Amino acid sequence: xxxxxLVSGRGSNLEAVLDAIADGRLPAVEAALVIANRPGIRxxxxxARRGVPWRLLARDEFRSTDARDExxxxxLAEAGCDVALLAGYDQVLxxxxxxxxxxxxxxxxxxxxxxxGGRGMVGxxxxxxxxxxxxx
Numbered sequence: 001x002x003x004x005x006l007v008s009g010r011g012s013n014l015e016a017v018l019d020a021i022a023d024g025r026l027p028a029v030e031a032a033l034v035i036a037n038r039p040g041i042r043x044x045x046x047x048a049r050r051g052v053p054w055r056l057l058a059r060d061e062f063r064s065t066d067a068r069d070e071x072x073x074x075x076l077a078e079a080g081c082d083v084a085l086l087a088g089y090d091q092v093l094x095x096x097x098x099x100x101x102x103x104x105x106x107x108x109x110x111x112x113x114x115x116x117g118g119r120g121m122v123g124x125x126x127x128x129x130x131x132x133x134x135x136x
Contacts, residue, residue, distance in 0.1 A: 002032040004081035004103075005052075006072070006089035011043030013087035013108060018050050033079040035072055037091055053079070059091075066096040073100025 007014050014034065020026045034047040034054040047054040055075055062068040072093070076084050077100060086093075086107040098105070 001029050001082045002080050003029055004033045004035065004076040004079060004084045005031060006035050006037075006084060006086045007041070007043035007047075008037055008090040009041055009043060009088055011041070011046035011088075014043050014046050017085065017087060018046070018052070032081050033076065035075060037068075037089070043088075065091075066094050069094040069097035070100045073097040076101045076103065 003017075005014055005017060017026070018031055021029050021031055031050070031052045034043065034052050036044050036054065036056050037058055039056055039058060044054055044056070057068055057071050057075065059065060059068050062071060073096065081101070082103050084101060084103060084105040086105065088108070093105070
């Protein structure tokens, strides 16, 4: 299975996935492409250090968010990805992504985000909101 991995930050989820591939916990999985939406993030360093091809597809490089999401889907399709893994990816993908990429898409972002998130709420802000609400 060829895996495309979408990232937005440090790359800790990316590292965990790449470690699991390397040590055989994810047999028959190949990291085919990493796509980032932000320049200069650590996740791109992780991809480069591990020899995984990567692309930066930042929102400001496109006429619209829909165009950016379509480009992400096309990049995954062109790389022959079977599955897209949102590994800490901090954007909501539009229908244009799913029209361009017919593979499966899995999000490993915290499941409590819909209840506690909101515009601009990522990372520690969501974590603090979850803890303040008494949720585990």
